Amino acid sequence: MPKHVIIIGGGIVGLAVAERASRLGHRVTVLEKESGWAQHQTGRNSGVIHAGPYYRPGSLKAQLCTAGNRSMKAFATDQGIPWQATGKLIVATAEHELPALEELRRRSEANGVPFRVLDADEARSYEPHVASVAALRIESTGIIDYGAVSRRLAEMVAERGGELRTDSEAVSIAGTPDGVVVSTATEEFRGDVLVNCAGLHSDKVARLAGLTPSARIIPFRGEYYELVPEQRDLVRGLIYPVPDPELPFLGVHLTRMMDGSVHAGPNAVTALAREGYRWRDIRPGEALGDLTYPGFLRMASKNVGVGIAEVRRSWSKGLFAKSLARLVPGLGKEDLVPAEAGVRAQAIRRDGSLVDDFLIERAPNQVHVLNAPSPAATASLEIAAHIVGLADLE
Structure with missing residues (x-):
């Protein structure tokens, strides 16, 4: 009916x-x-049309991303929406990153994501300017205009x-x-x-509907730069670092976009409004509620060093460029121009744990997408x- x-x-x-x-x-x-x-x-x-190497096997993210990689491409093709099959390199730039790269290889295998393990020379055959000691090549990654x-x-x-x-x-x-x-x-x-x-406001909408959601949305701003046009040829496709396994962020990376530009970023700094795309975007009521939430305080206390480093990188174009130069040596702050920022809606539980999977909760006649x-x-x-x-x- x-x-x-x-x-x-x-x-x-x-x-x-x-x-x-x-x-x-x-x-x-x-x-x-x-x-x-x-x-x-x-x-x-x-x-990015993600392929699914990062996500815990058996999780909703792993299952739906792998299937979504196929269905999004099929939908775009059927509807005449341009997309490109770029592939992606996830690169370890130092020996201490190899165990985390191996974990991504294991997850790729478990999630049914096609991959190749590359040495430094093989990685340069895909991205001639990349620096690595080893890399994963994820061929099914693509790009599109969402x-x-x-x-x-x-x-x-x-x-x-x-x-x-x-x-x-x-x-x-x-x-x-x-x-x-x-x-x-x-x-x-x-x-x-x-x-x-409702994304950034999904927990508020859930409370408006009478629910007590199991997590609160905390906004994290992701700031981007673009490479100046004369440096775009340094990147053929997508170059990602090995991410911190304790955090749900993928690290500052380089992404060739549909229009041929190359985006660099994002970082991850706590925003002072649910739609806080700039440092000066402050909504005191939202910021006070988010920053005094017990889950945020517990999470922040465990990641003080990471948080300080992200804020410093936000304020310093030179430090942002230094992060990129780990992937493509020679990139400097003179090669970057500011681009539009985004804000990620990240759910955090009261115990301080970051929700690392899609979170969907139900009530009678209601479904709430909370992460x-x-x-x-x-x-x-x-x-x-x-x-x-x-x-x-x-």
Whole structure:
């Protein structure tokens, strides 16, 4: 029996859920507080179609990313959205990084991700300017414009008669015996099912709906530079470091984009607003709530050195360039120009642990996506299928 599905959030995950539900014959309403689609995490990331070497085998991230790598490419091809198969190098630049690189090799094998183990000379056959003692070559990684994917998903929903409401922030949510009522400043929407895909505000929306989520979103700003045009030839595809296994961030890396530019970044510094794209973007109420949250305080106390290093790199173009020069020697601060920053919605539990998997919680007639950072864009079509199943919409 067709249902009315109300989706809060017009990023790529919310729009993918809307497309999937409308394709199954359900009535769909998408409420987005901004004036356009994919304005935050979706529209401000590196545009990478991830392959899945990083994620714990058996986790939702591992399962949905690996499947999403295939389904995103197929969707883009079917819909005429350009994408490129670039491949990626994950490089160990020192001997002490080899055990972590071996763990990535093990996870790649367990997750069904095609890979090759390379020595330094073999790595340079892919990226002639890279520095490494060893590397993993992940051939199935690609790049795409996720904003274009989101716009096409919105068009498909509209073609099936779905309601797509921008400038429509949910201000109250009330459960009913058989559904939900969502109100904006000007309208009221009655539905059978609520799906919360609000990203940076997903925990707030969950609390608005009467839930007590098991984690809180803490915003981490990722700052980017671009290589100046005359240095773009130093990077053919994607060059990543071996990441810190204790953190969910992949480290500052180099990414050739769809337009031919090369992005460098991101770092990871605590933002002072959920949409804090610059240091001067401060919302005192949000910052106070996030920075005094017991989970954040416990996490921060365990990572003081890392946090200080990230702040220093944020304020110093020279230190940012030094991180990049570990991957491609010779890069200097004169080779970098500022680019648009993003903010990652990272869920942290009260005990200080960073949620390292997608986190989805349910209530009667409600599904809440409470942790969906990278690789959520890659996996968005698969996340949508998973959510539709949880919401009994199939």
